[in-house]
Amino acid sequence: MNDVELRELVPRVLSVLVCRGADFATAEDAVQEALIRALSAWGDELPADPAGWLITVAWRAFVDMTRSDAARRDRELRVDTEPPAGAIPSADDTLRLYFLCAHPDMSPTSAVALTLRAVGGLTTRQIARAYLVPEPTMAQRISRAKRMVSRAGVDRPGDVRTVMRVLYLVFNEGYSGDVDLAAEAIRLTRQLAALVDNPEVHGLLALMLLHHARRRSRNQSDGSIVPLADQDRSQWDTGLIAEGIDIAQAALARDQLGEYQAQAAIAALHADAPHVEETDWRQIVEWYDELLRFADTPIVRLNRAVAVGEAAGAPTGLAALAEVDDDVPRREAVAAYLHEKNGDLELAARLYANAARNAPNLAERDHQTRQAARLNQHLQHHR
Amino acid sequence: MAKYLFLKHYRGAPSPVNDVPMAQWKPDEVEAHIRYMNDFAARLESSGEFIDAQALSPDGVWVHYDGEGRPPVTDGPFAETKDLIAGWMVIDVDSYERAIELAGELSAAPGAGGEPIHEWLEVRPFLAAPPTVTQ
Incomplete structure (x- = not known):
């Protein structure tokens, strides 16, 4: 049994104790x-x-902890060494554990x-x-976070929406250190999808799988960003x-659309194109319009402007971009891309430089700096 | 989940409201200030938001490469420079608003007369890792 298989048992064991x-x-x-x-x-x-072993050992550990706690507080407290009979957790108990850990009073950081x-x-x-x-x-x-769950959790746990947000945050953090957070988010979302019948959970799982499938091609070995259009699609994981x-199609067939399903549909359209030229941008724009109904955020509008630029040409994309607030992160990067596509290279080079200065992370800053340098060199040669 | 740096300046920040050099404070005012700083860090540790705090000596030098086979050139100390960093604190918080709130609390550390210094702190977000989902 490997580490992951061992950890699969954790929610059940904890549910039994609770x-x-x-x-x-x-x-x-x-x-x-x-x-x-x-x-x-x-x-x-x-x-x-193995699960029975863990339950027995965990229960004994619990009894020891409670006893030494009681001794410390010099208080009479008797705990039965033998666990009470009965009490077999159902799938609902495990689901409840997810809900408790994503308690609405908790900050996202704590819930994660x-x-x-x-x-x-x-x-x-x-x-x-x-x-x-x-x-x-x-x-x-x-x-x-645990104290908060003990205090408040029991009568008002979170719901599947808050759990999905937490899992999405874990996934989006990507990979750092010795734990693969993206893989862990997928594992937990799979578990959640088996526990609760909700097409949005399946949409979230599909979204994660479709992005995870492209991970090998997303960065070069030095960590630098490879844009979707330039990715080596032969490296995409076709199984995933x-x-x-x-999963996305089965969820969509149930006709209860939500933001994760719409995002999964967009990711599926990208993943489905063998070459970037074959991307069905028109349909992607339609899905962005759907997505706006559930999540009308500046970031969705910004990404929609990119898709509009591909589907209908740079001027139309720039018109869509004009409706996006100036202070949205990455707006200058999108503006630079669309102006370059539109042939306005001087403006694009300036915007890439601004985008680099305001980039929210180092990999994007380096990427935008390379774009600015590439265009400026091109402009010098053709002056 | 975002990391921020609080920078304290020896020089270069705008003048604070309670602008008396520390050497001229009463001893118990100095003690109160140090206690406040320690308590603040301890509080952040127990709220799960503390990453790091360091103080720097003001005695720094400028260094630069001087070509193959030569030792690096040093220059300084910084007597003529405008900006001098005294130290930093790094926090990991849920939001920009929380970072500003905490910087405000740190700036309220007591100084001369036991009154808050209102020291100007520089708050700088870290550049993090890129997110997985970008489209």
Whole structure:
């Protein structure tokens, strides 16, 4: 059993403890303790029932923690060593765990950290490394989030919308450190999709798979960005693309459109084109119009302007861009691209330079700087 | 989930409201200031927002490459430069608004007369990793 298969068992084990009446915060610590023991105890031989083993060990750890806690507080408290009978968690209990960890009172940062630990089974150290935060800071973040769940969670957990937002945030963080957050987000979204019958969850899963399929071609080995049009499509993972398209189509067939399904449809249209010239930009624009009904954000309007520029030509794209607020991040980059396409190279070069200066991350700054340098060199040669 | 740098300046920032050099504060005012700074960092640690805090010596030099086979050229100290960084704090917070709120609290550290210094702090966002979903 590898690390991921072991962590698959975490939500169920934690649900059992909570069902048996353990408080959430201590139960979660106990499950982590059981995971650590499993890693050393299962070296050569798996127990016949790994989940049962984890439940037994986690329950004992919970009892020990509660006792030493009670002793510390010098208070009489009796906890049964033997777990109460019955209490078998259902799929709904596991789903509830997702909801608790995405509690609406929690900040996104806290919900992300708690979900990765309590549902994903990652250690605090792994989560801290993934988010480039010191381990004590991450430990505090998680224990605050757990206290909030213990305090307020039980009567008013989050819902599937808040859970999807948390998983989307994890996915979008991409890859940093020794944990592949994108893969972890996909794993947790798969689990969620098996627990709840909601086409938007399937839309989110499809969206993740379709983006994940392109990851190898998205960057060069030095981390520099390769734009969609220039990506080596032979590197795209056709298996993931096929799966993503299937899931997206099945969700869309249920006729309950939402923002994740619309985004998945756009990603599917990109993934489906063997060459960039074969991209069905007209249909992509239509999906952006659908997406606007659910998420009328400046970023969606900005991306729509790019698609309009491809579908109907640069002047029409620039007209669509004119409706996007000036202060939207990456607007100058899009303006530069459309003006270059429109043949206004001097203006495009200036806009690329501005886009570089205002880029929200280093890879994009480098990318826009290269674009500006490329155009400026071209202009010098043709003066 | 965004990291911000708070920069404290020895020189180069606009003058604060309570502009008395630290050496002229009463000893208990100095103590109160140091305690405030430590408490602030501890509070951020317990809220899960603290990344790092460092102070810098003012004694820096300029250095530059001077060609193959030659030692680097040094120049300084910075007596003539306008801007001098005293130290920094790095935080990881949910929003820009939260970063500004925390910088405001840090700037309220007590100085002479036990009154807030109103020191100007420079707040700079980190350039992070690019997001996965861009289209």
